Amino acid sequence: MKILFLNGPNLNLLGTREPEVYGRLTLADIEAEVRQRASQLKVEVDFRQTNQEGELVNWIQEAKGKFQAIVINAAAYTHTSVALRDTISAVGVPTIEIHLSNIHAREEFRHKSLIAPVCKGQICGFGAKSYILGLEAAIYVNA
Ligand code: DQA
Numbered sequence: 773m774k775i776l777f778l779n780g781p782n783l784n785l786l787g788t789r790e791p792e793v794y795g796r797l798t799l800a801d802i803e804a805e806v807r808q809r810a811s812q813l814k815v816e817v818d819f820r821q822t823n824q825e826g827e828l829v830n831w832i833q834e835a836k837g838k839f840q841a842i843v844i845n846a847a848a849y850t851h852t853s854v855a856l857r858d859t860i861s862a863v864g865v866p867t868i869e870i871h872l873s874n875i876h877a878r879e880e881f882r883h884k885s886l887i888a889p890v891c892k893g894q895i896c897g898f899g900a901k902s903y904i905l906g907l908e909a910a911i912y913v914n915a
Contacts, residue, residue: 775910776839776865777806777903778831779821780847786872794872795899802900809904813911825849825856832859832867841910842867843903850875850885861890866913870906871896 779799782789787798797805803819810817818839822828828849835842842865849856850869860867867890874897875882888894892913895905 773841773911773914774816774818774839775810775907776831776835776842777803777817777819777906778828778842778844778846779819780825780828780845780849781823783845783847784821784823797900802903805900806903806907809907813907815907815911817907825853828853829855829859832856832863832865835865836863839865840914841865843870843906843910844868844887844891845870845872845903846887850887851881853886857886857890860887866910867891868906868909868913869894869896870902872899872902873897 783799786794787796799821806819807817820831832842844867846853846856869885869887869891893909895902895909898905
């Protein structure tokens with residue numbers, strides 16, 4: 773099984789970006805944790821980050837037929853992107869929404885996720901562990 777991890781804008785700054793909110797691990801540290809768990813679970817992982825909305829759209833489109841699930845931290849685009857929502861819906865690859873922070877416990881504009889209705893489910897608030905839980909959810913939805 774192949775699982776595609778997608779990371780949106782500013783997640784390349786993890787480690788130094790508001791560590792009290794997002795923790796001190798870098799995205800590379802989180803990727804290493806995901807890869808370790810993925811090898812225990814005997815699944816393949818592709819792990820990507822971009823600051824461009826259109827690149828996320830292209831990657832989701834290209835996932836069809838290549839990946840059995842997508843785990844996405846769309847970051848700020850979670851709250852703004854009709855394009856991402858439409859792509860997830862159009863492509864139909866089972867998608868898990870994840871966030872490091874609990875978006876429902878933060879500013880009101882973060883409470884709304886435009887992608888949540890077209891995702892299998894949402895995991896948020898567990899820091900880097902949200903990625904591990906996302907990996908397990910991706911396997912679960914394919915079981
Ligand atoms: C985030 C939460 C979003 O609201 C925010 O824009 C991010 C990160 C998270 O992982 O907690 O960039 O997706």
